[in-house]
Amino acid sequence: MRIIRYINEHSNATLAAVTNGGEVYPLPQDGLIELIQQANEQQVSPLSFIENFLSTSMPIQQPLEDLSLLVPIVAEEVWASGVTYERSRDARNYEATDGRLDATTFYDKIYEAERPEIFFKSTAARTVGPGKDVYLRSDSNWQIPEPELGLVIDREGGILGYTIGNDMSCRDIEGENPLYLPQAKMWKNSCSIGPAILLAESVKDPYDFDITCRIYRNDELKVEGQANTSQLKRKYHELVSFLVRDNQIFDGTVLLTGTCIIPENDFTLLDGDRIEIEVSGIGVLKNNVKLPKNILV
Numbered sequence: 001m002r003i004i005r006y007i008n009e010h011s012n013a014t015l016a017a018v019t020n021g022g023e024v025y026p027l028p029q030d031g032l033i034e035l036i037q038q039a040n041e042q043q044v045s046p047l048s049f050i051e052n053f054l055s056t057s058m059p060i061q062q063p064l065e066d067l068s069l070l071v072p073i074v075a076e077e078v079w080a081s082g083v084t085y086e087r088s089r090d091a092r093n094y095e096a097t098d099g100r101l102d103a104t105t106f107y108d109k110i111y112e113a114e115r116p117e118i119f120f121k122s123t124a125a126r127t128v129g130p131g132k133d134v135y136l137r138s139d140s141n142w143q144i145p146e147p148e149l150g151l152v153i154d155r156e157g158g159i160l161g162y163t164i165g166n167d168m169s170c171r172d173i174e175g176e177n178p179l180y181l182p183q184a185k186m187w188k189n190s191c192s193i194g195p196a197i198l199l200a201e202s203v204k205d206p207y208d209f210d211i212t213c214r215i216y217r218n219d220e221l222k223v224e225g226q227a228n229t230s231q232l233k234r235k236y237h238e239l240v241s242f243l244v245r246d247n248q249i250f251d252g253t254v255l256l257t258g259t260c261i262i263p264e265n266d267f268t269l270l271d272g273d274r275i276e277i278e279v280s281g282i283g284v285l286k287n288n289v290k291l292p293k294n295i296l297v
Contacts, residue, residue: 001047002196002282003032003161005070005129013070016060017050018196023059024067032073032152032197033251036160046160047201071129072163072197073152075254078127080148080167080185081239082117083110084258085231091262095175099265106178116234118243119181121167121256122191133290135189136269140170143269146259147213147277149229151236152197154251157244159236161197162206164277164285165256168192189290193254195283203281206236210280213261217273227260 002018008026015027015035027050029035039049083089089111097103110117128134136143150165168191174184200206207229215223236257243255269275271291278284 004196006067069130076250078122078254080121080256081258085260087260127191130195134287136291142172145275148256151255157240161199163197164279166192212278214276223263225261
């Protein structure tokens with residue numbers, strides 16, 4: 001069962017459940033967290049709670065692909081994990097050493113260490129949903145999307161569901177100095193999530209998500225890459241445990257789990273590109289790339 005948010009015919013944000021058959025059922029709750037809380041009060045699982053509601057409801061007539069989708073959850077905070085895949089470690093080493101393929105750096109240490117790299121990525125105001133523009137940073141010449149599986153967690157660190165995240169990144173800024181990581185990762189519209197949340201109890205094996213990233217330029221496919229979460233170096237509970245350690249986390253926080261798909265080293269995003277990130281069972285997150293003239297509006 002997937003959860004989405006969309007704009008209904010009255011121009012209101014609406015929570016909805018999407019069945020495996022693609023039928024869309026509006027839900028009365030304002031958001032996923034309220035739905036989870038009501039399910040807990042009735043001492044049933046979120047999936048059972050939704051299925052009970054759907055048994056006496058009717059789906060809307062509009063197909064899912066025709067809906068104006070919003071971020072599936074308004075996350076107060078989005079966090080991210082780095083160097084969780086071998087491919088990511090190798091790319092970070094390349095950036096940090098001006099292209100030396102035989103170099104060993106602190107990224108190797110991070111990859112093998114007990115403590116993972118976790119950093120603050122975005123706020124609700126900086127995060128966009130399906131169909132919205134992600135922005136390029138004006139002072140970077142080497143920018144890429146980072147397609148990632150996102151964990152939607154509660155304040156105790158329990159995994160409520162899975163979504164898709166795009167962790168926009170500036171490879172040149174991070175490569176110049178690792179202390180520049182916040183600037184390489186966080187700016188207006190530098191993060192997108194969506195199009196849905198797949199409930200955790202609907203997933204048989206969370207380490208078997210297929211991830212595909214496609215980048216189009218003038219409607220021509222320029223980049224395509226595939227990965228699977230089985231390639232992940234760390235377990236989800238490891239990442240979550242370090243995030244919540246001595247930290248205040250809000251219900252509905254999203255934790256991105258790192259990327260294993262990185263374009264060739266001579267590629268950078270340009271104004272007008274289109275990014276599509278697909279994760280099996282969740283859907284396709286689509287965003288256009290824009291270099292805004294004034295990001296303060």
